[in-house]
Amino acid sequence: MIKFFRKIRYDLMEKNKTGKYLKYAIGEIILVMVGILLALQVSNWNQQRIATQKEELLLEALNKEFVKNKAQFEGVIVRHERALASTQFAISQFPIDPETINLDTYSAGMGSWGQWSTFNPTQGVIRSLVNTSSFELISNPELRVLLVSWEDVLADYKEEEDQALYVLQNFLYPEIAEHISWVNGMSDDRSEKDYLSTIQYENVFVRREIDLNNILGWEENEDNELKLIKNTIDRIIELSKPVK
Numbered sequence: 579m580i581k582f583f584r585k586i587r588y589d590l591m592e593k594n595k596t597g598k599y600l601k602y603a604i605g606e607i608i609l610v611m612v613g614i615l616l617a618l619q620v621s622n623w624n625q626q627r628i629a630t631q632k633e634e635l636l637l638e639a640l641n642k643e644f645v646k647n648k649a650q651f652e653g654v655i656v657r658h659e660r661a662l663a664s665t666q667f668a669i670s671q672f673p674i675d676p677e678t679i680n681l682d683t684y685s686a687g688m689g690s691w692g693q694w695s696t697f698n699p700t701q702g703v704i705r706s707l708v709n710t711s712s713f714e715l716i717s718n719p720e721l722r723v724l725l726v727s728w729e730d731v732l733a734d735y736k737e738e739e740d741q742a743l744y745v746l747q748n749f750l751y752p753e754i755a756e757h758i759s760w761v762n763g764m765s766d767d768r769s770e771k772d773y774l775s776t777i778q779y780e781n782v783f784v785r786r787e788i789d790l791n792n793i794l795g796w797e798e799n800e801d802n803e804l805k806l807i808k809n810t811i812d813r814i815i816e817l818s819k820p821v822k
Contacts, residue, residue, distance in 0.1 A: 633715045634820065639703045641818040647699035648811050655794070655804070657695040662790040664690040668783045674774040681764045691786060692754075694746055696739045697732075697807075704728055721817040724810055731810050735803040742789035750782045 668688035671679065707713045708725055716722050757773040759766035764774075773779055795802040 632712075633717060636703070636707060636712060636715060637818040638820050640707065641815060641820065643700050643703045644811055644815045644818065648815065650699065651697050651808070651811060654695045654697045657693055658790055658793055660690045661693045662787065662794060664688045664693075665783050665786045665790060669780075669787060672780050672783075674779075676771045676774050679774070685763055688783075691783065692746060692751065694743055696743060697736065699732070701728075718817055721814065724814050724817070728810065728814075731803075731807050735807040738789075738793045738803060742793055745785065745789055750786060753778060753782050 664687065668684075668691055671684060671687075674684075704725055707716065708728075713722070713725070716725065754760075757770040757779075758764065759769045763769065764771060793804065795804050
């Protein structure tokens with residue numbers, strides 16, 4: 579092709595057709611520039627196509643990770659709510675008269691008060707995204723903000739869980755264990771039946787209720803860490819859904 583254009587130029591120069599030669603030269607330059615621009619456009623299109631494919635793969639992995647995290651989170655909340663219900667049942671029986679209370683009914687109602695669970699989400703994909711250049715592939719600005727803020731949102735929520743677990747294991751469990759058998763409860767003759775009527779026993783459940791309410795929120799409409807992390811998880815799942 580280059581030889582073909584060169585031959586045309588030589589023919590025009592030999593025939594002293596300078597005007598036509600200049601027009602032809604300009605036309606040739608324009609064709610070359612158009613060719614270069616087209617080549618760049620094709621290259622850019624290929625790069626964009628590759629980036630889009632990578633983003634789709636990343637979003638798919640992110641979506642799967644947070645769908646699993648949501649299932650785990652919901653299970654944790656169910657256990658917190660069950661523990662709160664048992665704790666509040668125990669409080670509803672105060673003050674307890676050890677001589678008249680039905681211990682079987684009471685034990686069944688408050689049996690889950692000390693149940694605990696913590697949210698430990700899988701974070702391999704999100705950490706890989708935030709800490710590497712792959713983060714630049716995420717085109718949705720809202721999703722980018724959510725991914726960057728995830729660690730802080732999670733830390734705020736887990737602070738309440740960790741605090742409640744620390745108090746439960748280091749103060750509430752030991753207090754109960756000094757007076758009541760962990761294995762057989764009040765059916766163990768060595769358990770102190772009169773302990774059920776003490777302030778110390780009641781305070782165990784009052785503190786447990788406070789800690790669980792701190793996790794779950796004092797009021798249904800309160801803007802707390804639980805709602806923030808739930809909304810963040812749901813929004814990340816929504817924004818990372820694979821395009822059908």
